[in-house]
Amino acid sequence: MSVLAFTNNQKSTSTSVGYAGAVVTVLIWAAWILATRHSAATQLGTIDIGLIRYGIPALVLAPVWLKTGLLPKGVPLGLLATMVAGAGAVFFQLTTSAIHSTPASAAGILLGGSMPLAAALIGIFVFRERPDFIRLLGLAAIVTGVGILLVRSLAGAALPWSSFVLLPMGAILWASYTHAFRRSGLTAVQASALIAIWSCLIHVGLAIVFGTSITSAPLAEVGLQMLSQGILSGLAATVAYGLAVHALGGTQAAAFTAITPVLATIGGGVLLGEEIGIAEIAAAVVTGIGVALSTGIASRR
Template identity: 75%
Template sequence: MTVLTLSPSTSKQPSTAFGYAGAVVTVLIWANWILATRHTAETQMGTIDLGLIRYGIPALVLSPVWLKTGLLPKGVPLKLLALMVCGAGALFFQLTTFAIHSIPAASAGILLGGSMPLAAALIGITLFRERPDTMRLLGLAGIVAGVAILLVRSLSGSDVSWIGFALLPAAAILWASYTHAFRRSGLSAIQSSALIAIWSFLIHLGLAAIFGTSLASIPLPEIGLQVVSQGFLSGLAATVAYGIAVQALGGSQAAAFTAITPVLATLGGGLLLGETIGAAEIVAAIVTGMGVALSTGVMSRKG
């Protein structure tokens, strides 16, 4: 049996251009996901209901994939599979959704999107001996500065509860763990997405059996909105796109793109929710964008 824990994915590597495209698609969908999830706080739809939709759709669409690989694929260590399911599946989703229901969308984007690249970089450096060059370190510093500006601006205008401060950075660590686990699993982006979807759907079925579900009483237009946003976009398209980005760019570089999420969430809050966009948001967008460009290696001579 092949052991894959210490080597990158053995599946065919996508090109760098596909990696950048996957990362951009991911953050665009995530910004929409934060806004759509925050919207459900005003409805009868609970976190278990959302989880059934988010993972049920991709589990169904990708059923030929997980039926072929099996629920426990040979050659993939159980600990890596568990990290992937927890880090990008049921546990991650429940933590983030509960937190997003408790705080404004812009604040959620700042706390989650800003924490992800830092967590991925720290895990890469401490556990896998990654050595980012000076430009990437400067990029991470730029991300920190941009997120700090947005966070200060958010705190000055609204109350952010301890729930967001505690749960969203924890969720970012989970996602970073998934990022590195997938990179070393030997699975393709589609195989990984299929396994995460089916396991997370089964977990949510168990939660629904214990705690119940409100899906039967939710209006069909609301369910339709979440089927598109949670199921097809976030659960299916974004998970596959992010997997492609990780394979092409590496875990830390792909995760760095998530720093764009707080900027998009803030802009989305202004355009869709009527929040004020001032000089602080504009400066944060520029600083964070530059940080992302540097931390992904775009401006490094080695690429």
């Protein structure tokens, strides 16, 4: 009995850590969308912000990637490449470019709402996962929330095509990273370190080719991006999400990202002065309900 109780306590602790990591992640991601949207009005380009986002965690986690090596033994090259692309440079460039021309509320729905759906579909069709009816109902609600936004946009021509193409592509990349990381055998810190250093090197190469304006940008703007992109999104959120994936599983951890639309919608209206209509509020609420069901908290198993 004591061994069973100890095992149950371990599982409970692990699950609690996973939920905490997921909540921290979505809070930071909502702030990331707002900060990235704000950067569109500054002279900082996507390459500049990428250097900040991955340069800081690459420096902080240098002892980790120096120990594992840039190509750690036992990790298939395909998995590593999927992780770097899915949570690193490719993901960042696609989503940042789209967010610059997309209101925060819509970006939160199209990116955060699409992530759990993409993760679930990959889990079902690639890894033969079998979600129960409640989780499927939650995914359907997420699709409905995105659909509301799509219908409104088509009716008013409010969003550019890039919003509906690049942000879902980013969601697919992140979902691919989620499943690849869980199967890599790496810890959350190791994965974060490798993604940071590889993405930093890629952005250094882009800066050499296309140039950078970090040195001429206002110090306050650089400081804001260092906090939101480098410290919070690039370092804290990546580690927190890794802990959530380890504890909860890829599909369930990704489901939490759909909370992001609600937070981004509120933040866009309050902090950025963006207009929020009934359609945006309805889409955010429906998507939020979908994530609550997708996490499995209402499921019997």
